[in-house]
Amino acid sequence: MTKIAILTSGGDAPGMNAAIRAIVHSAQHNQYDCIGFFHGYNGLLNDEWQTLTHRDVANVLQFGGTILKSARCRAMCEPQGPKQAVNTLRKHQIDALIVIGGDGSFRGLEAIKAHWEGQVIGLPGTIDNDLAGTDNTIGFATAVTTATHAIDKIRDTANAFERVFIVEVMGRHSGHIAFHVGLATGAEAILSFENCDSADTKQQLDRLINQIQVQQQYNHDSFVIVLAENLWPGGPQALKAQLAEQADIESAVCVLGHIQRGGSPAPEDRLLATELGLEAVNAVTDNRTGIMIGKQGTALHDVPLSHAINAAKPVDARWIKAQHDVLTEYLVKHRK
Amino acid sequence: MTKIAILTSGGDAPGMNAAIRAIVHSAQHNQYDCIGFFHGYNGLLNDEWQTLTHRDVANVLQFGGTILKSARCRAMCEPQGPKQAVNTLRKHQIDALIVIGGDGSFRGLEAIKAHWEGQVIGLPGTIDNDLAGTDNTIGFATAVTTATHAIDKIRDTANAFERVFIVEVMGRHSGHIAFHVGLATGAEAILSFENCDSADTKQQLDRLINQIQVQQQYNHDSFVIVLAENLWPGGPQALKAQLAEQADIESAVCVLGHIQRGGSPAPEDRLLATELGLEAVNAVTDNRTGIMIGKQGTALHDVPLSHAINAAKPVDARWIKAQHDVLTEYLVKHRK
Amino acid sequence: MTKIAILTSGGDAPGMNAAIRAIVHSAQHNQYDCIGFFHGYNGLLNDEWQTLTHRDVANVLQFGGTILKSARCRAMCEPQGPKQAVNTLRKHQIDALIVIGGDGSFRGLEAIKAHWEGQVIGLPGTIDNDLAGTDNTIGFATAVTTATHAIDKIRDTANAFERVFIVEVMGRHSGHIAFHVGLATGAEAILSFENCDSADTKQQLDRLINQIQVQQQYNHDSFVIVLAENLWPGGPQALKAQLAEQADIESAVCVLGHIQRGGSPAPEDRLLATELGLEAVNAVTDNRTGIMIGKQGTALHDVPLSHAINAAKPVDARWIKAQHDVLTEYLVKHRK
Amino acid sequence: MTKIAILTSGGDAPGMNAAIRAIVHSAQHNQYDCIGFFHGYNGLLNDEWQTLTHRDVANVLQFGGTILKSARCRAMCEPQGPKQAVNTLRKHQIDALIVIGGDGSFRGLEAIKAHWEGQVIGLPGTIDNDLAGTDNTIGFATAVTTATHAIDKIRDTANAFERVFIVEVMGRHSGHIAFHVGLATGAEAILSFENCDSADTKQQLDRLINQIQVQQQYNHDSFVIVLAENLWPGGPQALKAQLAEQADIESAVCVLGHIQRGGSPAPEDRLLATELGLEAVNAVTDNRTGIMIGKQGTALHDVPLSHAINAAKPVDARWIKAQHDVLTEYLVKHRK
Incomplete structure (x- = not known):
């Protein structure tokens, strides 16, 4: 048998x-x-x-x-x-x-x-x-669901305070979770391996700061950055410090962590x-x-x-393009 | 413009x-x-x-x-x-x-x-x-998610009472919700347009009764029937009455209804x-x-x-087959 | 021992x-x-x-x-x-x-x-x-939580359609669930043993119809009626029929049922x-x-x-009063 | 007016x-x-x-x-x-x-x-x-609910890996959230201002290590430590390092953070x-x-x-006692 x-x-x-x-x-x-x-x-x-x-x-x-x-x-x-x-x-x-x-x-x-x-x-x-x-x-679907609902909650408090949040999501060395979650939550920025060269964070940082400042002029409620784990040198705390030092932008950090692994x-x-x-x-x-x-x-x-x-399993290019297309016009205009 | x-x-x-x-x-x-x-x-x-x-x-x-x-x-x-x-x-x-x-x-x-x-x-x-x-x-995905989590809750009480539940889900005249939800919740039976001839409910009823009785012998905890709306003549209450009359099987009815349309x-x-x-x-x-x-x-x-x-949009045949394959052996054995 | x-x-x-x-x-x-x-x-x-x-x-x-x-x-x-x-x-x-x-x-x-x-x-x-x-x-707290989130979902679709919903909640012969859930969801009406004489449904029905019609004049989005089980003769379907017959008010019925018993x-x-x-x-x-x-x-x-x-365990009078006080002014004004 | x-x-x-x-x-x-x-x-x-x-x-x-x-x-x-x-x-x-x-x-x-x-x-x-x-x-009730369900998810992965988790919850300088959440999730340890002298972490650490080691002997699935924010010098990462250094106990850290502030x-x-x-x-x-x-x-x-x-708003003594009483016997026996 x-x-x-x-x-x-x-x-x-x-x-x-x-x-x-x-x-x-x-x-x-x-x-x-x-x-x-x-x-x-x-x-x-x-x-x-x-x-x-x-x-x-x-x-x-x-x-x-x-x-x-x-x-x-x-x-x-x-x-x-x-x-x-x-x-x-x-x-x-x-x-x-x-x-x-x-x-x-x-x-x-x-x-x-x-x-x-x-x-x-x-x-x-x-x-x-x-x-x-x-x-x-x-x-994967469950992790995306859990992270999405977590960021929905963070959005409430981000809106109430008109505040910048850096939210780290899992994914090891790929941005599948980052892009799905970022798009599903309407994140203003997604920083992941596919669209962000971690060897040249200076340029990314400049771009991000510019984006946040433009949005603040337009009086948008809140700004959520979805950050892929293992991407940014020093992690989200380093990014937070850099935003503060370089541009006096205050931000809060959330590392979603292991809640993404569990649950029904x-x-x-x-x-x-x-x-x-x-x-x-x-x-x-x-x-x-x-x-x-x-x-x-x-x-x-x-x-x-x-x-x-x-074999490589890249994030689908259409998601990267979609993230560009759903950003409000003024963010895109000032993005480069 | x-x-x-x-x-x-x-x-x-x-x-x-x-x-x-x-x-x-x-x-x-x-x-x-x-x-x-x-x-x-x-x-x-x-x-x-x-x-x-x-x-x-x-x-x-x-x-x-x-x-x-x-x-x-x-x-x-x-x-x-x-x-x-x-x-x-x-x-x-x-x-x-x-x-x-x-x-x-x-x-x-x-x-x-x-x-x-x-x-x-x-x-x-x-x-x-x-x-x-x-x-x-x-x-569609949200409706399936809502109905799935609702039946998860019903399963708790069904297990506690070792009880038969008839749960009606939406779908108009198709079984997409019924099959997705039935499979996702491990429903013991799915009654939908694709696997159930509503013009010949007698045969379906005999088969269902047989299945429930076999399971009761095997002392399984609970028995959840996912029923597509608009399928059974007289609706879930009629099915409940027929189970009682024909085989003295007590059951409870839940019609999930409009909660399936809303929510984040x-x-x-x-x-x-x-x-x-x-x-x-x-x-x-x-x-x-x-x-x-x-x-x-x-x-x-x-x-x-x-x-x-x-054009017709039939439920994928693999779901209908899957429902057969995930049923426990003794249910299948006695099913015909 | x-x-x-x-x-x-x-x-x-x-x-x-x-x-x-x-x-x-x-x-x-x-x-x-x-x-x-x-x-x-x-x-x-x-x-x-x-x-x-x-x-x-x-x-x-x-x-x-x-x-x-x-x-x-x-x-x-x-x-x-x-x-x-x-x-x-x-x-x-x-x-x-x-x-x-x-x-x-x-x-x-x-x-x-x-x-x-x-x-x-x-x-x-x-x-x-x-x-x-x-x-x-x-x-009790879990049942209230489950019913509240279910009605939150129903509210989405009720608002989209500017529609009247009758939602039956559990409670056997008491209105604890009905009042807690009704207040927690901002229901426009709560019909329960404590505020509704089931022997004289005519008066209740007149009042309810008046309330709905007043609200429709004020162009409010939706109207949710939380109905205690075992209260209304004929149940929610009878109420629905009476609203239609007597005042041409279309409504949808949801019976939350056993989902209120289960869940984490x-x-x-x-x-x-x-x-x-x-x-x-x-x-x-x-x-x-x-x-x-x-x-x-x-x-x-x-x-x-x-x-x-x-001993009796009545619903606290302050909840009954609260339901009156949170109704919008125009509903109250026209209520008697 | x-x-x-x-x-x-x-x-x-x-x-x-x-x-x-x-x-x-x-x-x-x-x-x-x-x-x-x-x-x-x-x-x-x-x-x-x-x-x-x-x-x-x-x-x-x-x-x-x-x-x-x-x-x-x-x-x-x-x-x-x-x-x-x-x-x-x-x-x-x-x-x-x-x-x-x-x-x-x-x-x-x-x-x-x-x-x-x-x-x-x-x-x-x-x-x-x-x-x-x-x-x-x-x-408060919402924060407790959100943190509880988050730890339920963490418990899944903690059980699968039979792992120690340190979960930091909010509360500023009080342990209301820590105790409610710790008890509601069956946390094996709650470290908060009310039961843990942060000036003498050595003793706390010894006790905690002992508790973990005893449990590991008894082959319990997982060990969740609920830690009040602002309590432990150096935060949860310091505690993690100390567990590793002093007793070779591997652990994972989750900081629940701002999800506790938002949500329905x-x-x-x-x-x-x-x-x-x-x-x-x-x-x-x-x-x-x-x-x-x-x-x-x-x-x-x-x-x-x-x-x-x-005025002080201390955590009710009955919660502190309850946390003691719901610990399994062998944890208590070895606790002093």
Whole structure:
């Protein structure tokens, strides 16, 4: 009888539970056995696991986090790690390993594949949406939703005080969250890797200051800057200090942080996770391996793991253009 | 100077304000004038309007409803209506009319087009997602989100009581909301136009009763039926009565109703509305007419109004299949 | 060693889990044993139970519903029921029974007390807030919050259409929810037991129609009527029909229903449940019995069960007066 | 004709709009005129104002922020400020000034009173709940709600990673938010002014480390520390560093920040603001002055401004005790 192992790895992302549930249900339809390893790859190294049946995944799809726990696992980057993982997989007579995680997790999958005859299948699970071959990753929609509603709240107080806010959002080294959230909240500025050269912050700063000053002349209520994490040297506090020093502009800083990782998954993430989970079991049946299941438009398809990891996943140029186009005229006019 | 008129018509949908804002901002970039008519087509018939500048659309994208109000307008279905509307458009020297609404609203646009030399452009704005040529309509994502979170709450009490709930969701005559919400909430049954023949409810009822009874044997916590509005003869109360009469199954009814139309738009709707609004102004510049702007995958494109209105927009077959696949094995086994 | 039994009974209410958690934690501090019976009094009749330790109540306080399940139990109203319950309590050598529920649940407690030497303690758990001796019951704040945010959404669409809405809220036979929600949403009318004689609906209807017509003259956006369930003969649909027939006023009906019972408990309910749960264990220690723990102002105190059940708990007159005072002048002027 | 002026001052708080609305409506009932000054006391100094009628306060009670804007105003602390404010009040023939704000705002009121014959009335509006003479201030319930739901989200990711989180909440120099939020989220530790001597952080740190280590032995999922702002020398980042250095405990920091100030007000804040606003107009009628309107239990009463400002408003001892009692036994056992 076919036996599937599941684990969640790396930063947790809302919707991981919905993916686990879909895999378990579909496995049962196919009369496959299913077990889950805990704490990411650590569960494989430490042989920590449980059987998964539909009872174990009842009432989990509406919750954030992951019932299998997650973790980063340094041992998987060392030569012994993957081999030990393979030993555990063989011991349990696993036919296919499905990992829900990001690029680091997929590197682990590739390392296992080098030593193992079973199938390895990845599902894109990260709030950062930085995996090539899929429009969205599981967790991205929820992170965007949470950050959007947080900035809606900040907008209230920013308007009341006619104040400048610098709001840092997550995204690791990409601006998917920054652009989606910035556009969804009507942010007056988005500073991200795609439109801001962090090696030349002087020019960016001049431009930003000019924009704020122009707006203040026009008596606009508030000015929200959405800032991608890891972009600005010194972070948002440095930017705040520079605005104050260079142009006497007072501002407040909010770092949204880990609230973006949790919470009940947005319906979009539940649906994506469900589709991808079901397709992962189809991939097991079809004997496909070395792949991530991705979704582009309305079509599911296989993405070689190496492509998912290594190919660039740039923010769509139309979002960058849109941010330009929705700025009020006077901001644009004075922008260059 | 080019002059654009905007109106929102038919059932209001969260995100309409974001669309208006994007049109106004982009119009200003292009140095076009912009006015809005109130109360749907009634504003054209009664010449009720205001100029729209960026100040009028500040701080609106995060709110549901529509700052231009909406309404249904019977007079537009009579011969005189469109002619009177055209008079108003001529009086104001309008070059292009952009209407955000559903199929009824687009019929009005076509009627105007028959009498008018200006451009007519539609944006798909309806929670029901029943317009062909676009994956999603403005408002659909928010309606799905609201209904999903409502059923999450109902699930709490359903679990506490191990109870059967019949939850009616909106959608007019299509099951887009029903299937998205049903899958996102893990509903045990979805009854919609696509999988349920309302002319033969007897068979459906037998199947549903069987499913509930099987689950009760397996001691599952609760049983949620998502029911599309306008499907079941007599509505959810009739279904409740039939479950009681035929199989002594007690159930509770919730009709989610108009909460699905309101609320702060989901980020997805704000983004879709922004993209479509910007593209509508591009269409004005390019002298395109008789179209709805649609989005499929990540691409925007023109859809002839007649196609948007008349072509079928079926629920994707993969959702219907997914609903089958995520049901627990014992439910499926006994389902036929 | 002292041994406490807990059960939740009647309509579930958000915060019940927080109460269970507080009892279990405090019991452990006092080195008392703790068990929970399932499905309300049915668990006592069927001897269905589990031991409760801090592990069982980890990560439950933020969730609605009840981990002990709830149910109504007709057998407790018959002579044999309470006796059988007492047998189970004796079999497990229970010293104190803590029941979280409403008046029906407390009647069960009194019946048990008549046959049993152990302590019986009630905690007020019902969304309806209809128990005397406590300002608020567990679940009330959450129900008010859910209904308030639902009507906020309805207000969006009501404003867009300048429309009359009739929104039915829960509350059994009292107007606590209706008045709190009506005031919190700025409802133009609240129809509840306290300000509306259901035996003379004619006069109420005339007044309401007058109010709506006056407002329509003043061109106000929308008109929301908050209607207490079980008040209007024929329910909201009858009211809708009467408005149409008598005055040609079109309106839409929303019955908020069971969403008011579920959802993550409001902080206020979590805190109240925690306080009451801790005090219930103090009551066990102090050998108090036959009481409900209530909270008035910031003080906890014992309320005889009979008082909690039988005494009236009217809606505070200041809320009824407030509803009058926040109505716009022209509505009040024309109101009589 | 009696003429009332309103302004909102200091940190904005959700519910301020509901208070303004209630004042305006009640003023109209009494046939009083009403105007609002913008930007706190700056509006008085710069004579920036508008007339307020029921139209201006339609559809505002459900929104955060303040339609009158807010600001801090240094000029009011200088001798000329209050005199200039009084000139404006006289110019407009104001009979009573109602200020919604915190202690700094009330100091301004007192300074005006020293030079002016009109009535001065304060309403407690601050998320920090640090004003004596009232159980709660306007905005406090919303801040607690927002912070609670944010930590619920953080709990998801903390559980998935079995991780320690330090979450800083607002509160200026009091622990009202910290204790309410800590208890409502089941935080494993609350560090606030009331239970933590910031001059002796060494002892606190030892105790905290011990608690974390004990819990890790017991294999608890996650450990959330709610930290009051302005308490820990060096802030949450310093605490994080100390945990790492001294005990090799890895932790993550979240500073909830300004999201706690915004958002749609909780029903509790809308109701409190409505009651207080109505009573403020009663106070005008009754010629009361030099007071803040407070609410204790269910009773409204006058609090001398000096008392509201100067008297201590300690966190209720029962909350501090409750935090002890809901900790799991093993945490308590090892705590001393």
